[in-house]
Amino acid sequence: MKKKLVALGLSALVASTLMAKEIKVGVLQPLTGPIAAFGQKTLDGIKLIHEKYNKLPNGDTIKLVVVDNQFDKIQTVNGYKRLASGENVVAIEGPLASSMALAIKRFADNTKTPTVTQIATNPRVTQGSKYITRACFTDDFQGKVAAVYALKHNLKNAVVVFDMKQDYSVGLAKAFMNAYRKGGGKILKTLFINSGDKDFNAQVAQIKKLNPEFIYTPIYAPEEGLFLRQLRAAGVNAPVMGGDGIADPGLLKKLAGKAANGVMYTDHFDAAKAPTKLSAEFIKDFKAKYGRVPSAFAATGADGYLLIYNAIKKCNTKANSNNLAQFKSCVNNAVRHTKNLEAVTGYLTIDPNTGNPINKPAVIEKIVDGKTQFVELVKP
Incomplete structure (x- = not known):
């Protein structure tokens, strides 16, 4: 009987492993061009937090699909279309700059792809859009x-x-x-x-x-x-x-x-003033991995990913991930209704009507x- 139970347990484990899926999240950043340093620092933060938060409770894993937009509007639009339609990602983090985020605004709404820009501060980026959310304060x-x-x-x-x-x-x-x-x-x-x-x-x-x-x-x-x-x-x-x-x-x-x-x-952030326990851990891990303190780009990059990860985790128990449109809709709704999420730059609460964080401080x-x-x- 004991052998049968062990066998059943192993079978269940194998079945669970076989059923586990890979969920793709797009990352659209300027990795070449005049502000490549900003894009690389952002990607460093995203990759570090992804290493820690890439598994979901049901065994699914999150894979990052990274595209360089070169700080160019045409490359940004092409990269966004590739991620949303060609790669079939469930969400996209980026673009970094306001002009690039504005360039993909209508494509986010047309493809109904949850999009989190971590540091595009122009107020128009989220205005009138149901699918672009930001992790930072605005220029106002x-x-x-x-x-x-x-x-x-x-x-x-x-x-x-x-x-x-x-x-x-x-x-x-x-x-x-x-x-x-x-x-x-x-x-x-x-x-x-x-x-x-x-x-x-x-x-x-x-x-x-x-x-x-x-x-x-x-x-x-x-x-x-x-x-x-x-x-x-x-x-x-x-x-x-x-x-x-x-x-x-x-x-x-x-x-x-x-x-x-x-x-x-x-x-958006000062590494000498860690606002949360997660922030302190992130700073420590970042120093160990990269040999320097994280910039605001790395910190907000991590925050953007955490918004997406938290939403995917909620939706993996509510929506059918085999139905991409349904799953994306759930993820977008969860991102927009984020409340008191512990992140690197502080605790994030998103206004579901504007897509902007509430009471985000500056340094x-x-x-x-x-x-x-x-x-x-x-x-x-």
């Missing part, structure tokens, strides 16, 4: 944080430098200017650049003439580094603050040298010799 809040900081430090006039080609940059500049003016600040001038520019002497000359008390630069790190070098070389020493698009102290030091020192930016960081220095935590 990020811009206000910068404006409040400047005014609190009695910096009452400013110049804003932004990138006309990037939705992220345009939206964040607008959010900052609205909040700054409402608080009594004066915008002396808005100056435009374009992605890929290397010569900013014309803009720097105007800034020097205006002599502002504060300079706001919601642009990306490749342009920021060169701008800072030319700005400081011209003798302009006014405080400079950017958004999370310049959250790459190593690249800024490489491009700007000592001119990067003192530059501030708003961000202000300062660059010192190629590293970040915590300035303050700002809550909504």
Whole structure:
């Protein structure tokens, strides 16, 4: 009898193993191109958290299907279509940048594919979409944080430098200017650049003439580094603050040298201030694996995956995973109704109507010799 029970147990185990399925999750990130460093850091965070959370209670496993969108709108759309239709993933994490997320917005809705962008901050990314959710705050809040900081430090006039080609940059500049003016600040001038520019002497000359008390630069790190070098070389020493698009102290030091020192930016996470137990474990494991502390890109990358994993785990007991459309619908609904999920940047609760996190705080960081220095935590 005992042998029969053992045999039955082994049979059940074998049957369970044979029945276990592989569930695919797409990852769409810029792994080459001008912001490849951001995409790689994000992927590092996703891969690390996936190593820990890839098995489901019923034995199914989650496989990542990674596609490089090259920070290019055409490649982003093609990559998204490949994942949603060709690879038949149940969800997609990405794209990283706001302009790329906006490029795939209608395809997310058309294919009814749950999509989590971990760090695309432009408010329009989720507006009117039922299938795009974000794991981060929006530029409405990020811009206000910068404006409040400047005014609190009695910096009452400013110049804003932004990138006309990037939705992220345009939206964040607008959010900052609205909040700054409402608080009594004066915008002396808005100056435009374009992605890929290397010569900013014309803009720097105007800034020097205006002599502002504060300079706001919601642009990306490749342009920021060169701008800072030319700005400081011209003798302009006014405080400079950017958004999370310049959250790459190593690249800024490489491009700007000592001119990067003192530059501030708003961000999503500081590894010195672990907000949850899971966060502390993630930081420890990240250091052990990669030999460095995780950036906000790695942290929000992990958060985006956790939102998807948590939803899949719920749906694996409720929806028929053999019916892809039904399963995707369940996953999307579960992502949108996430409540108090322990994640790396804090506890995540998603507003099901907007697809945005509720009460997501920001941190202000300062660059010192190629590293970040915590300035303050700002809550909504």
